[in-house]
Amino acid sequence: MIAGEAADAAALGAPGTGEAAQDRATRLAVRARRPSGAALLALVLGLAITAGLAVTAAVLYHHNERRLLKLRVRELSLVLSGATQGVQTPLASAAALADATGGNAARFRTLMAPYAGPGRQFASVSMWPLGAGALRPRVTLGTPLARAATRASHVSALARRPGALDMVGLLNESPPALGFGYALGGGAGSYAVFAESPLPADRRSSLEQNSAFSDLDYAVYLGRGQHASQLLLTSVRHPPLKGLTASDTVPFASSSLTIAITPRGSLGGGFFHSLPWLIVIGGVLISIAASMLTERLAQGRMRAEKLAAQLDKLAAENRERYIEQRSIAQTLQQALLPSQLPRLPGLQVNARYVPAQAGGDVGGDWYDIVAIDERHVLLVIGDVSGHGVEAATTMALVRHAALAYIAEDHRPAAVLAKLADFVGGGEHDYFATVLCALIDVQGRTLTLSSAGHLAPLLLADGSGEYVSVKAEPPIGFPHSAPFREATITVPPGATLVAFTDGLVERRGEVLDEGLERLREMAISEHLGGDDLLAKLARDLTSDDHRDDTALVSIQWQT
Amino acid sequence: MADVDDSANSPPLGIQTRADAAGAPVIAVSGDLDISGVERLRGAVAEAAAQHPEQLIFDVSDLRFMDSAGIAVLLVAASSVPSVRLLNPTAPVRRVIELTGLTDVLRVEP
Numbered sequence: 100m101i102a103g104e105a106a107d108a109a110a111l112g113a114p115g116t117g118e119a120a121q122d123r124a125t126r127l128a129v130r131a132r133r134p135s136g137a138a139l140l141a142l143v144l145g146l147a148i149t150a151g152l153a154v155t156a157a158v159l160y161h162h163n164e165r166r167l168l169k170l171r172v173r174e175l176s177l178v179l180s181g182a183t184q185g186v187q188t189p190l191a192s193a194a195a196l197a198d199a200t201g202g203n204a205a206r207f208r209t210l211m212a213p214y215a216g217p218g219r220q221f222a223s224v225s226m227w228p229l230g231a232g233a234l235r236p237r238v239t240l241g242t243p244l245a246r247a248a249t250r251a252s253h254v255s256a257l258a259r260r261p262g263a264l265d266m267v268g269l270l271n272e273s274p275p276a277l278g279f280g281y282a283l284g285g286g287a288g289s290y291a292v293f294a295e296s297p298l299p300a301d302r303r304s305s306l307e308q309n310s311a312f313s314d315l316d317y318a319v320y321l322g323r324g325q326h327a328s329q330l331l332l333t334s335v336r337h338p339p340l341k342g343l344t345a346s347d348t349v350p351f352a353s354s355s356l357t358i359a360i361t362p363r364g365s366l367g368g369g370f371f372h373s374l375p376w377l378i379v380i381g382g383v384l385i386s387i388a389a390s391m392l393t394e395r396l397a398q399g400r401m402r403a404e405k406l407a408a409q410l411d412k413l414a415a416e417n418r419e420r421y422i423e424q425r426s427i428a429q430t431l432q433q434a435l436l437p438s439q440l441p442r443l444p445g446l447q448v449n450a451r452y453v454p455a456q457a458g459g460d461v462g463g464d465w466y467d468i469v470a471i472d473e474r475h476v477l478l479v480i481g482d483v484s485g486h487g488v489e490a491a492t493t494m495a496l497v498r499h500a501a502l503a504y505i506a507e508d509h510r511p512a513a514v515l516a517k518l519a520d521f522v523g524g525g526e527h528d529y530f531a532t533v534l535c536a537l538i539d540v541q542g543r544t545l546t547l548s549s550a551g552h553l554a555p556l557l558l559a560d561g562s563g564e565y566v567s568v569k570a571e572p573p574i575g576f577p578h579s580a581p582f583r584e585a586t587i588t589v590p591p592g593a594t595l596v597a598f599t600d601g602l603v604e605r606r607g608e609v610l611d612e613g614l615e616r617l618r619e620m621a622i623s624e625h626l627g628g629d630d631l632l633a634k635l636a637r638d639l640t641s642d643d644h645r646d647d648t649a650l651v652s653i654q655w656q657t
Numbered sequence: 658m659a660d661v662d663d664s665a666n667s668p669p670l671g672i673q674t675r676a677d678a679a680g681a682p683v684i685a686v687s688g689d690l691d692i693s694g695v696e697r698l699r700g701a702v703a704e705a706a707a708q709h710p711e712q713l714i715f716d717v718s719d720l721r722f723m724d725s726a727g728i729a730v731l732l733v734a735a736s737s738v739p740s741v742r743l744l745n746p747t748a749p750v751r752r753v754i755e756l757t758g759l760t761d762v763l764r765v766e767p
Contacts (some may be wrong), residue, residue, distance in 0.1 A: 292658060484729030530729045551728075551757035570758030576732050605691055606722045610752040646692070646724065 114463050138394035145389050150460055156374040160367065161343070165512025167366040168345040173501050175312060176349040177359055179319075183351055184593065187264040188596065189214050190281035190292045197226050197290030198283050204238045214294070215241035221294040222276060222595075227254045237290075244276045244295045246262045253278055254293050258285040265351035268321045270328065275329070277321075279352065304332045312567035314364055316340060320357040323348050323535070331356070379645030435495050436649075441470035446540045447654040448476070449629045453601070453636045455647045460648030463490035463531070464599045467499045469507050472546075474541045479505070479514070480651055481533035481574075482599045495575065497522065511535035512582040515574070519550065530575035530625045542657055546586040551575045553614070555597035556621055559590040563622045565614065566595075594631070594654040596621060601648030602639050626653055668721065670694035672701050687719035688728040698730045703716050706737045713738040718729035723753055735762055742766055 118361070131497045174507045183347040193211050200206050207226050215224040223241035227234055234251040239273050243250065253267050257280040265280040275298045280289035318333040318340055320326065325339055325346065333340075339359070365372035440448045448479040455462055465482030470476050479501050483494040497518065514535050534552035538545055547566060548557070551573030553567045589595070596617075603613030617639060626634055640648055671687035672694075682705035686698060707715055713734050717723075735741040742764045746754065754760055 393704075482725060484726055530732050532725065549758065551759065553756055570756060572758050572762050573728075573732065576736060576762065600725050604724050606691070608722075609749045610756055 114559055116604060120591060127603065130513065133395035135394055135399075137278070137397050138390045141393040142150055142386050142390035143377040145382065145386025145631075149379060149386060150380060153375045153378040155468070156378055157592045160371050160374065163367050163371065163591055164362065164365065165345070168343060168360065168362060171312070171315060171366070172345040172358065172360050174349045175315075175317070175360060176347040178303050179356055179358060180349050183264065185220075186279050186294075186296075186352070187281065189220070190264065190279060190294055191283075193224070193226065193292040194281050194290055195224075195282050197292065198288070202226065202228050202237055208240060210290075211240055217241075217655065222297045224292065224294040225250070225449065227251075227293060229254075229258050229285065229289045229291055231281060236293075244274065244297060244483045245272050245278065250278070250293055250295075252325075253280055254291050256379065257282045257291045257293070258289075260353065261285045261289070264352040265353045266491065268329065268331075268354075270298075270321070270331075274298065292624055298331060302330050302333050302338075303336070304334065308318070309454055314358075314362060314366065315609040316361045317358060319357075322354055323357055325359055339406060340608045352482075371635065390631050394496050435498070436465060440468050440510070440633040441476060443470055443473070443476060443540055445655065445657040446538070447652075447656055448642045449626050449632050449652045449654075451629075451632045451650045451655075453634050453640050453648040453650070455601070463494040464647045465494050466597070466649045466651050467498060467502060467505075468651065468653070469502065469505055471505075471537075474539060475509065476538045476540065476653070477505050477509050477511075477514075478538060478595075478597060478653060479533065480599065480649055481531050482649075483531045493531075495533050499535075509537060510584070511537050511546055514585040515548050515550050515571070515582045519541075519574050531575040532600075536595070538595070538653060540655065543589050543591065543593070543657070544586055545589055546584055548584045550580045551604065553598065553600055553610075555595050556618060557587075557589060557595055559593040561622060561625070589655060591654060591657060594627060594652055596631070596635075597651045597653075599647075599649045600636075601646035602635065602650065604646060628652060670697065671719070672697055672741065674701055674705055677701050677714060680707070680710075681714055682708065682710055683716055685716040685719070687721075689722040690720060690730075691724045692726040693725075695726045698727070699703040699733065702730060702734045706734065708736060712740035714742045714744060716744045717750055720747060720750050723750045725753075725757070728757055728759065729751060731763055732759070740764065742748060 124203065189211070193207060196206055196210055197203070204226070206418050211224045215222070219241075223239060223243040225236040225239040225243065234254055235251070236247075243337050249269070249272075253265070257265050261282050261284050263281075267278040267280075269276040276295045277298065278293065278295050280291055280293045282289055316334045318325065318330045318335065318338045321329040321331055326340065330338055340361040342361050342362045344359050346357060348355050348357045404615050406611070435454055437450075440450060442448075450466055451469065452464065452466075464481070465483075466478070466480040468476060478622045479498075481494075481497065481501075483490050483497060500521050501514060501518055504514045504521075508514065509518070514592050515533060518533065531550070532552040533550045534547065534555065535549075536545060536547040536555065545557075545566070547568050549568050549570040551570050554568050554570070556563050557566050566587060569583055571580065571582050600619070603610060605613050617635065620635060620638060621631065624634070632652055636648070636650060668688040670690055671685070673685045675683050677683050684698075684701050684705060688694075690698065702713070715731065715734075731741065731743070741762075743754070744766055746756070746765060751765065754763060754765060
């Protein structure tokens with residue numbers, strides 16, 4: 100508790116000089132501006148989660164894009180393969196016609212004229228008789244792009260692969276072109292057809308806007324691989340393609356084509372393309388918000404802790420006030436008790452009052468020792484039921500009434516009877532146990548009467564016993580029987596110890612055990628007077644005893 | 658404060674009111690009865706006494722401890738009801754009653 104209070108005081112700061120207060124305020128402000136660890140942690144965690152999600156989304160996105168791109172390149176390959184037919188069909192028809200007509204030029208022209216010439220499928224189409232010495236075209240439609248010798252060398256190769264569409268690259272010609280040849284037979288009487296398909300000088304070509312592939316950039320190469328020298332067509336200004344690409348090689352005529360594509364935008368849709376960035380933006384915003392919220396909570400908690408510390412301090416102050424109040428009440432009680440005890444020759448009188456510790460209340464115990472004359476002393480010790488100021492005021496009332504009756508008549512039974520009449524019974528709910536004892540110093544006699552009070556202990560010659568006196572009902576209870584008195588003679592040097600029940604009452608034990616404990620302790624050491632009372636008060640009233648206790652000792656010195 | 662201390666090391670005070678076969682109120686008091694519990698018992702006694710019964714019975718067979726504050730409540734009962742009986746007091750309770758001269762006032766049985 101003490102440590103806690105010290106910590107509270109440190110947290111709140113003891114009220115100090117203005118300078119110290121300002122310093123404290125500055126410290127608090129600095130503390131308030133600096134974000135708490137929890138807020139930073141929330142921010143870092145949020146950002147980490149955001150990063151993880153964004154990366155995952157990006158990876159998934161790219162994986163998906165690659166998959167879609169592969170699908171597209173396969174589709175494109177199929178389209179390209181299909182294009183073979185578009186070339187082979189007219190050339191094969193022309194070769195068949197030439198074979199069938201013995202190389203009839205007019206029929207050939209009629210058939211192939213729609214295919215040859217500027218803006219048509221082929222720049223030139225020519226018919227070559229085979230097996231007749233030097234190869235020379237019989238008919239040429241359109242304008243040939245390659246030199247005659249070049250074309251002748253390709254046609255001679257055709258004779259070795261009859262019935263198959265042949266494709267050659269004429270990429271060094273101007274303009275560059277692709278050559279296609281077809282022959283049905285290889286020997287004499289057969290005819291070969293050779294066509295040239297021009298390519299754009301810069302190889303640039305774009306697919307139609309609304310085609311199924313308008314979302315792709317592409318590059319088509321002759322043969323396998325993507326060598327710049329073999330580039331046929333591309334949609335980009337600076338081949339090769341960069342970034343995410345997919346490629347496929349498809350057989351085409353006697354050769355093959357390699358097609359490479361790259362997406363112009365996002366194949367899976369703009370949303371999935373943007374998703375990682377959306378996650379990043381959203382995640383960062385959420386992280387900042389979470390961090391700010393955490394910070395706010397942390398600040399709230401700090402304020403709550405501060406408040407708790409203040410409450411602790413208030414509680415401590417209340418405790419102090421309570422203790423102070425209790426000590427005031429005890430001072431009051433002490434003030435009600437006699438400040439001076441009578442001093443008679445041959446008699447030593449001592450008294451003590453021990454307030455209750457646990458309850459913190461004043462009690463209703465009291466004592467009075469009144470000198471009647473040179474040789475008589477009257478002892479009154481009593482206990483008003485209850486605690487608190489009410490009990491204390493009742494005690495004061497009963498006590499002063501007793502003092503008044505003592506002045507009239509000092510016989511104990513008479514004092515108690517008058518007191519009982521004064522207090523009456525039935526109209527109130529308090530009671531008082533009272534022991535009244537008249538002491539004759541020279542005569543060494545003791546006359547006592549008890550209204551429900553515990554009998555006193557008489558110590559003599561190292562032994563002790565309780566005075567035998569029949570207790571009548573307490574004061575405050577209506578009764579008809581008169582109070583009885585007992586008179587005993589005491590040995591020289593005897594000590595009478597009168598007390599209230601706080602000294603002997605213990606929870607869960609028979610009262611006799613407490614009485615026996617007191618008796619043994621009183622005779623264990625040959626103490627007298629205040630030393631004896633001090634020892635009894637110290638050893639018999641524990642730190643948490645709940646009842647107040649009054650103790651009186653009267654010792655004959657003769 | 659006293660109540661808090663009380664609960665730490667002693668059996669709680671139990672107070673239950675019932676009626677016996679003849680209809681007389683019986684207040685069963687158990688545990689420890691000291692200053693911290695007398696207000697509750699005082700309330701139970703006032704409630705029972707409000708019916709103006711001929712007698713009021715305290716069943717104190719499970720009352721371990723009673724101090725002078727408890728005695729005071731029994732005396733309040735004895736002064737507001739014609740007859741008060743105390744059933745089966747334990748030794749500590751019986752002794753407190755004897756030493757305070759109340760054996761005749763509170764009819765202790767047996």
